[in-house]
Amino acid sequence: MAKPLRDLHDVELAALSAAGGRREFGELVRRHSPAVRGLLRRMGAQPALADDVAQDAFLLAFEKCAEFRGEGTFGAWIKRIAARLYLKRRSRDARYVAELESDEVAPSVDSVGRMDLDEALKGLTEAERLCVSLCHGAGLSHPEIATAINLPLGTVKSHVKRGLDKLRVRLEPGSVAHGSASHVG
Amino acid sequence: MSVDEFDPAIERLFARAPAFADSAQFEAGLAARLNKSSRFRTAALSVAGLVGGVIAVREVLSVDFNFAASSASAGAAPSAAQGLTMAGVDGGMAIQSLMERVGLTGLDLSSMGGMQMFWATAGVLVALLAAGVVKLSQQI
Numbered sequence: 001m002a003k004p005l006r007d008l009h010d011v012e013l014a015a016l017s018a019a020g021g022r023r024e025f026g027e028l029v030r031r032h033s034p035a036v037r038g039l040l041r042r043m044g045a046q047p048a049l050a051d052d053v054a055q056d057a058f059l060l061a062f063e064k065c066a067e068f069r070g071e072g073t074f075g076a077w078i079k080r081i082a083a084r085l086y087l088k089r090r091s092r093d094a095r096y097v098a099e100l101e102s103d104e105v106a107p108s109v110d111s112v113g114r115m116d117l118d119e120a121l122k123g124l125t126e127a128e129r130l131c132v133s134l135c136h137g138a139g140l141s142h143p144e145i146a147t148a149i150n151l152p153l154g155t156v157k158s159h160v161k162r163g164l165d166k167l168r169v170r171l172e173p174g175s176v177a178h179g180s181a182s183h184v185g
Numbered sequence: 186m187s188v189d190e191f192d193p194a195i196e197r198l199f200a201r202a203p204a205f206a207d208s209a210q211f212e213a214g215l216a217a218r219l220n221k222s223s224r225f226r227t228a229a230l231s232v233a234g235l236v237g238g239v240i241a242v243r244e245v246l247s248v249d250f251n252f253a254a255s256s257a258s259a260g261a262a263p264s265a266a267q268g269l270t271m272a273g274v275d276g277g278m279a280i281q282s283l284m285e286r287v288g289l290t291g292l293d294l295s296s297m298g299g300m301q302m303f304w305a306t307a308g309v310l311v312a313l314l315a316a317g318v319v320k321l322s323q324q325i
Contacts, residue, residue, distance in 0.1 A: 022216075030208075033211055034204060034208065035200075059222065167195060171195075
């Protein structure tokens with residue numbers, strides 16, 4: 001008797017998808033689409049664009065499923081595809097970047113004065129946010145990021161370091177509450 | 186939190202996928218796009234197969250015309266045309282035996298000429314090839 005889809009490993013599902021299995025690919029989408037959509041938003045994509053790029057990434061993954069050999073995880077593979085597609089789209093549409101740069105959202109905090117990652121990322125500059133997300137969310141190395149976004153390697157390293165420093169401060173419990181108090185005072 | 190323990194912590198935060206209320210809608214949209222691209226591919230391959238088949242048949246027809254035109258002067262050409270005719274007859278006999286096997290004994294193809302039989306066989310083969318390509322594209 002065939003195993004239920006939820007019991008199959010990603011590698012098995014990818015192999016069945018490569019043979020044209022739509023149901024198996026649907027299971028992969030169910031498992032990984034939240035992570036992909038989340039990553040794209042963390043990289044700075046607006047929700048509609050993030051979902052559009054995420055769908056493009058899954059369509060491409062369905063075409064290229066046979067290329068996934070299971071060396072890494074399927075999640076990491078699809079996130080890299082999505083990140084690269086987003087960067088392509090982003091560089092094609094300069095207007096969108098301008099919108100992002102002017103987009104400021106007041107961060108919200110939880111009951112102990114701590115931000116979640118998505119809120120904390122909003123306090124980073126566009127470049128820092130992108131570099132940190134590509135590095136820690138999509139799993140790209142610094143040289144890969146430098147190539148992908150056409151920046152010098154040293155600049156990418158600086159963005160990642162500065163971004164992580166800011167995140168460290170913002171994600172520290174109580175740090176935001178103290179920061180806010182000093183502003184009010 | 187020290188610098189050393191921060192990186193694994195942020196990796197874990199990034200690895201935690203947010204929950205989306207509209208996941209079902211996202212999956213349905215993706216399925217629709219997948220179906221649309223599959224239909225488009227099937228249609229494109231069918232059209233390409235049809236166009237290719239028509240071009241192939243036209244090319245073969247022009248070769249046949251050359252045979253006919255040169256048959257008066259060249260000695261080798263009639264034998265080539267004769268070979269084509271024989272191939273048609275052989276194909277026709279193969280189809281006849283296949284039809285007999287599936288119970289269509291009432292149809293007598295022997296009344297068709299050799300060339301007619303050749304074209305009929307070629308047509309059936311082109312159709313089978315096109316159907317095979319479409320089926321294959323759907324599986325891919």
